[in-house]
Amino acid sequence: MFLVKYLFGLCLVIMMVAGTVSAEQNNKRADLITVYQQAIVNDAKLSAARHEYMALRETVPQARAGLLPALSIGGSLESVRLAMEEPEFSRARSQSVFHADINQPLFRLDRWLQLDAAQASTARAELELRAKEQGMILGAAQAYLDTLRALDSLAASRAEEAALKRQQEQAQGRLVHGASSITDVLDARAAYDTANANRKLAERKVDDAFEALVRLTNHEYSSIEGIDHHLPVQAPTPNNAKFWVGKALQQNLSLLASNFAVVAAERTNQQQKAGFAPTLDMVASYRKGDNDGFGYSNPAGVGAPEYRGDVSRNSIGLQLNIPLYSGGMTRSKVRESTERLAQSEDQRDDRRREVVQNTRNFHRAINSDVEQVAARRQSILSSQSSLLATVRGRELGSRSLMDVLNAERQLYGAVREYNNARYDYVFNTLSLKQVAGVLNAADLTSLTMFMNKGYDPDRDFLPPRLAVLSW
Incomplete structure (x- = not known):
C-alpha cells in the first residue's frame, strides 16, 4: 500500500514538473538573438534563396563540361x-x-566564354545570398523593434485611457455636486471613448506584430525582452558621411554583386559574338x-x-x-546580349547611386535621432509639468476641463514619440551598417547588453525617473 501511494505521489510530482516546464516553454520570453537565430533557420524566403544559389552553382560544372x-x-x-x-x-x-x-x-571560344560567364554569375549569386543573410539581421531586428513599438504604444494607450477615465469620473462627480457642467462631462466622455478606441487599435497592432515574428521564426511568443532606457544614443563613429559612403562603395554586398552581373553580361556578349568563330x-x-x-x-x-x-x-x-549562315540567329543573339550588357551597366549605376543616397540618409537620420531622443525626453518632462499646472489651474478655476484633457493627450503623445525615436535610432544605426556592408550578428549581440529581461511594457515604457504619470 505504501509503495502504491509512493508511486502515485511520484507521478503527481512528475506531472506537476512537466506541466511547469510546458507552461514555461509556452510562455517563453523572446530575446533578440533567439529571434534572429530562429529566423536564420526557419525563414522561408531565405531558405528559398539558398536553394536558388545552390542551383545556380551548377551552371559552372555544366559550362566546364563543354570543354x-x-x-x-x-x-x-x-x-x-x-x-x-x-x-x-x-x-x-x-x-x-x-x-x-x-x-x-x-x-571552342564560345564555351570558354560561357564558363567565364557562369563563374561570374555564381559569384554574383553568392554575394546576393550573403546580402540576403545580412538583410535577415536587419529584418529580425526590425520585426523585434516593431513589436516593442506596438507594446510600448499599447502601454501608453492604456495609461492614457486610465487617466482620461479618471477625468471622466471626476467630471461626473463634480456635476453631481454642481461644480461642473454637462459639457465637461460630455467632453471627458468623448476623450475617454477616443482613448478606448485607440487602445483597442493598439492591441490589434500588438497581435499583428507578434504574428510577424511567428512568420519570421515559425515560433510563437507571448512576450519579448525590452530595450533598457540606458541604451547609449550616440552619433555614428566616425561621424563623417564621406567615410561611410566610401566604405559602402567598397563593401556593399548588393553593389559588389552588380559588378559581377556586369562581368557576366560582358562574357555572355563575347560568347554570342564567338558564334561566328x-x-x-x-x-x-x-x-x-x-x-x-x-x-x-x-x-x-x-x-x-x-x-x-x-x-x-x-x-x-x-x-x-x-559557321556561314544560321538564318540570322547568331546576329540576333549578339544584339540581345549587347542590350543585356547595357541593362546590367545601367542597373549597376542605379544601384551605386541608391547606395550613396541611402548611406547619406541613414547617417543624417542617426544624428537626427540622437537629437530627437533627447528632445522627446525633455518633451515628456515639459508635458508632465504642463499637465500638473493645468490640473492645479483647473482646481483653482483658471483652467477648463478641456485644457486638462488636451494636456493629458499631449503628454502621452510625447511618450509615443519618445519611444519611436529610440527605436528609430536603433534601426537606423543597423541600417547604416548594412548599407556600408559591415553589419553582422555581433551588432545584435552588442544590443543584448542593454536588454531588460524583466521588461514589462506597462511599467517600463518610460524612463524610471519619468514613470509617475498620475497625480
Missing part, C-alpha cells in the same frame, strides 16, 4: 533476313555491333561487330565464300566547322 571530352558507348542487335530471286536464295541471321566514341573540343574538335571512334553489321555481307552463291567472322573498325581525326 571536357565526351565519351559514349553503345551497341545494336538486329535480326536480318536476306532473300534473292535469281538464283532463289533466302537466309536469316542476327547481327550485332558494339561502338565507342570520344569527342574532345580543341578550339570556327570550331575544331578531335573525334575518335571504335566499332566492332559481325560483318553484316558493317555492310560486308557476302552470301553464298555470289561467287565467293561467305565470311561469318567479326569485323572491327577504328578511326581518329579532326573535325572543323566554319
Whole structure:
C-alpha cells in the first residue's frame, strides 16, 4: 500500500514538473538573438534563396563540361533476313555491333566564354545570398523593434485611457455636486471613448506584430525582452558621411554583386559574338561487330565464300566547322546580349547611386535621432509639468476641463514619440551598417547588453525617473 501511494505521489510530482516546464516553454520570453537565430533557420524566403544559389552553382560544372571530352558507348542487335530471286536464295541471321566514341573540343571560344560567364554569375549569386543573410539581421531586428513599438504604444494607450477615465469620473462627480457642467462631462466622455478606441487599435497592432515574428521564426511568443532606457544614443563613429559612403562603395554586398552581373553580361556578349568563330574538335571512334553489321555481307552463291567472322573498325581525326549562315540567329543573339550588357551597366549605376543616397540618409537620420531622443525626453518632462499646472489651474478655476484633457493627450503623445525615436535610432544605426556592408550578428549581440529581461511594457515604457504619470 505504501509503495502504491509512493508511486502515485511520484507521478503527481512528475506531472506537476512537466506541466511547469510546458507552461514555461509556452510562455517563453523572446530575446533578440533567439529571434534572429530562429529566423536564420526557419525563414522561408531565405531558405528559398539558398536553394536558388545552390542551383545556380551548377551552371559552372555544366559550362566546364563543354570543354571536357565526351565519351559514349553503345551497341545494336538486329535480326536480318536476306532473300534473292535469281538464283532463289533466302537466309536469316542476327547481327550485332558494339561502338565507342570520344569527342574532345580543341578550339571552342564560345564555351570558354560561357564558363567565364557562369563563374561570374555564381559569384554574383553568392554575394546576393550573403546580402540576403545580412538583410535577415536587419529584418529580425526590425520585426523585434516593431513589436516593442506596438507594446510600448499599447502601454501608453492604456495609461492614457486610465487617466482620461479618471477625468471622466471626476467630471461626473463634480456635476453631481454642481461644480461642473454637462459639457465637461460630455467632453471627458468623448476623450475617454477616443482613448478606448485607440487602445483597442493598439492591441490589434500588438497581435499583428507578434504574428510577424511567428512568420519570421515559425515560433510563437507571448512576450519579448525590452530595450533598457540606458541604451547609449550616440552619433555614428566616425561621424563623417564621406567615410561611410566610401566604405559602402567598397563593401556593399548588393553593389559588389552588380559588378559581377556586369562581368557576366560582358562574357555572355563575347560568347554570342564567338558564334561566328570556327570550331575544331578531335573525334575518335571504335566499332566492332559481325560483318553484316558493317555492310560486308557476302552470301553464298555470289561467287565467293561467305565470311561469318567479326569485323572491327577504328578511326581518329579532326573535325572543323566554319559557321556561314544560321538564318540570322547568331546576329540576333549578339544584339540581345549587347542590350543585356547595357541593362546590367545601367542597373549597376542605379544601384551605386541608391547606395550613396541611402548611406547619406541613414547617417543624417542617426544624428537626427540622437537629437530627437533627447528632445522627446525633455518633451515628456515639459508635458508632465504642463499637465500638473493645468490640473492645479483647473482646481483653482483658471483652467477648463478641456485644457486638462488636451494636456493629458499631449503628454502621452510625447511618450509615443519618445519611444519611436529610440527605436528609430536603433534601426537606423543597423541600417547604416548594412548599407556600408559591415553589419553582422555581433551588432545584435552588442544590443543584448542593454536588454531588460524583466521588461514589462506597462511599467517600463518610460524612463524610471519619468514613470509617475498620475497625480
